Amino acid sequence: MSFISELQKVLRENIRDYGMFIALFVIMAFFTAMTDGIFISSRNISNLLNQTGYIAVLGVGMMLIIVIRHIDLSVGFLSGFLGALAAIALETWGLSVYIVLPMILLLGTLAGAATGTLVAVVGIPAFVASLAGFLIYRGAILVALQKTGTIIITDETFNAIGNGYIPDIPGLDTFLPGVHKLTILLGIVAVVLYVMSEIKNRNNKKAYNFEVLSMNIFVLKLVFVAGLIGSVTWILAGFRGLSWTVVLVIIVVSIYHFVTTQTVLGRHIYAVGGNPEAAELSGISVRNTTYAVFCSMGMLSGLSGIMFASRLQSATMTAGTLFELDAIAAAFVGGASATGGVGKVTGALVGALVMTSLTSGMNLMSIDISYQYMVRGVVLAAAVIFDVATRGKA
Amino acid sequence: MDIEMNTPILEMKGITKEFPGVKALDNVTFQVAKGEIRFLVGENGAGKSTLMKVLSGVYPHGQYTGDILINGEVQKFGTIRDSERMGVAIIYQELALFPELTIYENIFMGHEISNASRVDWNETIKQANKMLKRVRLNVNPEAKIRSLGVGKQQLVEIAKTLSKDVKLLILDEPTAALNEDDVENLFVLLRELKAQGVTCIMISHKLKEVTELADSVTVLRDGQTICTLDAKKGEVTEDALIKNMVGREIEDIHPKRDHQRSEETVLEVKNLNAYDPKLNRDILKDMNFNLKKGEIIGFAGLMGSGRTELALSIFGNTPGYRLSGDILLHGEKKNFNHPKDAIDAGIAYVTEDRKGNGLVLDQTIKENTTLANLHDISNRYVIDENIEIKVANEYKDAMNTKAPSIMQKVVNLSGGNQQKVSLAKWLFVKPDVLILDEPTRGIDVGAKFEIYTIMNQLVEQGMSIIMLSSELSEVLGMSDRVYVVSQGKITGELPVEEATQENIMVLATQE
Structure with missing residues (x-):
């Protein structure tokens, strides 16, 4: 098979997996062209990634919720409420940040468990159960902040989560000035690890006589991703290096990627999403799996709340507004299927990047907010149309 | 044997209908006279329902060959509406009513009485009352369908067809879900309609009813009309019906095996009763059976006789029936609350509906093979993919599943290969008791033979198999003992040497 025809075949067969990357690439190229390169500048990209953080973690959780054929509308205001609670705990109660962080994650998990109980045990449709949560947490934010109004957070450790950057290697100030050396080093490590794992993977597959990409296409893929x-x-590295937000997102996505692809729980989640009756008859507890996914969603809402409050260095009454819709959009743009059973957590990350790139790019182009909403709506619809159109082809 | 009465109201000539790979109807020809009650009988898969779908326009003209004549005129129905216009109405076993709407809304659903575009509800209720009187149903037309029992719902369905001025009424197993009183009411009504000149075609498996009500009976077998029997000539007897229904040569595609006579009982079920709260009736009544080590027992019966319900009741009761009675595994009383419990105890259940609740179609052969036993391929909840690949390949080879690799999605496999994946998944849990529900439904002869061979190997290795099957030849060819189920009851137990198609059919149509 010739190189071009194999490339076409690979793209066609994996269009569902690659579609969102292509979309992201096109969007970024478009905005770069329209803003004379400001979009792709170090400062803007760094900023963009930090803005993506709190949506990306919600998107990861939402992806799994959608995989098991449910929805969770409560996560936005839950995130806002938990962010407010974190601010109160730090500022009003004077608790240490090392107590506040696990406490918020735990509370998030409990909130997720509450929704999960309604959905998995009582059997209420997730749309309704989480809509109830949506209203309750909205009210809870107002109750929490009505006396004080916006709470300014002064804890530096806490604020570093949303605004800080990893330190550089000390003592190398003269070498490549203005470039973040540790970031470069980590980038090199990441590329090396990626290339090694891909080669190992390919050799494994060859050992089992599975179809593998031809050497040319394989090298092309390696060069592309490494690039x-x-x-x-x-x-x-040209701005201030890796931010803690990016580090946090990478950790969350890595853990969830591992759980969904390598563990028994991951298999259960995709089986329940793919065919709940078959899963139940295979000895999988659909109830417990549903429960676990909602608990995880709650915990990630807590994390998202922490990241957002930290980024603003304050807790506000409007925190969390429309986060759930951004997360749902991220999941669908990232390849979730409306019929369940399909969707990768890495896809949710890419989906979140697409949504924030749109916002960031349109802001740079000074497009009015009203049109921004419309464009994001069109992109979401396009993503789902793409899902329906390519279903069964991958 | 034709029943001639001027021009027959209905004549079907040389009807042939093919689905990919199967000839469902093969040159079916018969006539029905006006005002007659005609029954269609035959085994599952004989083509009765397909024939009625051709007649009512579900399969439009052009998708079949042959001619449909009503009052001597050739009809080319493109839709159900076309056939309704000619006075043909069909009532399916699964009633097509809207439970949350009122009786009068249901009766006139789709042909509302309207003045310009506005529905005339007063006239609707008046007309509905008239229709209800005709079917002798004494209820308030403003009641919701949900509040009626199945028998009364059926009468509403009939009222609905009467409101469309029906001349040829088709009923597909109308009595399957009815109790005796309701059946009696229905029969009285059908005789009245007959007197009013309505012709009726009924599909039924209950031969006693057939002999009681039929003017004539057409027997179908393997998509062909075998004969039409006339009641006035005394031809409609249960014996004659059964003889004509089953008289098929058993093809010898069942690999031979010595029948096992182990005395060790693996599974015993005592006085099992099940009540379905959703249907609001008993679905299993006082079932008793046992399974010896290394034995295949066949559960014969017609569709809807309760075999799948029995399997699900034993296998963790996923439908949530209210059960009573005992399930003993190796002499120990068991109470399975979830399929997981049953699997852990050594029971596996291969479903009859592999696409609906057997396989995760979007996933690969590999993932489906290991789904019910991830424990054995994982180390502290982390899956060891190397072991998984090894296992999946072993089972693919053992089952002779035809696919390029175990990374193939099962949605792309043929029915036979999907069934092999389904079977592989359950063999990988290494059960003592394997329940196979319609193990060869919808798969080709070659794959059937392979599955039978695998079953024989399994029992030789000491596994015990419960096979639920509607195919008599399969039951006779594979079982050591045969239980016959009818209407949620076990109506007979036969050693395979004594079992014949005839005596199984007698038991399967018993009430």
């Missing part, structure tokens, strides 16, 4: 990691690293 992508490399350029992102280079762009970030």
